[in-house]
Amino acid sequence: MRLALKIPILVIGAGQAGLSSAWHLRDLGLLPGRDFVVLDRSASPGGAWQYRWPSLTLSTVNRIHDLPGLAFSDVVDTTEGAVRAADAVPRYFAAYEAHFGLAVRRPVVATSVAPRGEHFRIETDGFAWSARGIINATGTWERPYIPEYPGRDRFRGRQLHTRDYRTAEAFRGQHVVVVGGGISAIQLLDEISRVTTTTWVTRRPPEFREGQFGEVEGRAAVARVDARVRAGLAPESVVSVTGLPLTPAVLAMRARGALERHPMFDEITATGVRWADGREQRADVILWCTGFRWSLEHLDRLDLREPSGGILMGGRLASRVERVPRLHLVGYGPSASTVGANRAGAAAARELAALLGLI
16 A cells, blocks of 8 residues: 655645745645645646747737746746747746745646545545645546547547647648637637638637727626526636637738638538538548536545536635535636636635634
8 A cells, every 4th residue: 555645735736826825825824745735747837828829929818817826937038929828837837936935746637535534535546635625626627528429439540638739830731620619719719710721610609799898897707607506507618708809810801811710510421521501621630629527526425416517615705615615726617717717716726725723
């Protein structure tokens, strides 16, 4: 039996949500390494950002909110819009970890969490851990989602997920079917349609919104997702709540005919896709921009799911799992954004530390 290292609080994940939670634990007077430990599966800082496609720059990415205590602009020159997000954000996260002495342990993969009386036993690919409380901040990057469609296994072309995308040049001279109605789908469709022919398909007609997505709209969107998780329902996708911004780039796509949307096909053939009316589209590549699922499989032994399939959440910012109050999910549901993760990290740190009698 492997040695179980004991710690009051274990933070699993060192992306925006995990680092924010760690900072707030530290701000409450808890000491890294003694009162809490942060584990991260990646070999280097940066969370999922370090794996994003090269053309995603600071000028095209959704806003990156500062982590508490250290501004992004103090580490990265934000006036240089062409800076790759996959370089800039990891640089920021690395500086942040060092500045606050968070001593993240990596690479460590949490494989299973099980209750042990008043503690959890956390199995990893290294040591086992025993913790009284857990802040889980594992995000979604490790669980790309591709829906099952008839014929998917007989397609002779290439099938990729957003997670696999690197550069549009790889598709030059090929016909690419882009599947999905989210912001990433639009960004990749824009790039690919500049170098080759494309077909864009979505399950539902996309909803574009004009004007800025301001604080009022943001609060309304968060409130909608918050209400769902407090009822034990699965969170909605971000785009279903916020809609797609009608940016100059999107308007330019529309003007050059790249934004023609088709309904979802009914089956995949050996050489392309087919709709119910018999219409077919030859394709060399199907790019699934169909999102991700929450990376929570290591928590399966805790039996968190409600009959609805969601997780019943509570606490000030809906980060506390009601079935297991010593477990907080930060970056899940209403905190699945950089600013949301910061706020939920603060609430989770205080609520968990108080429950455990650490403050």
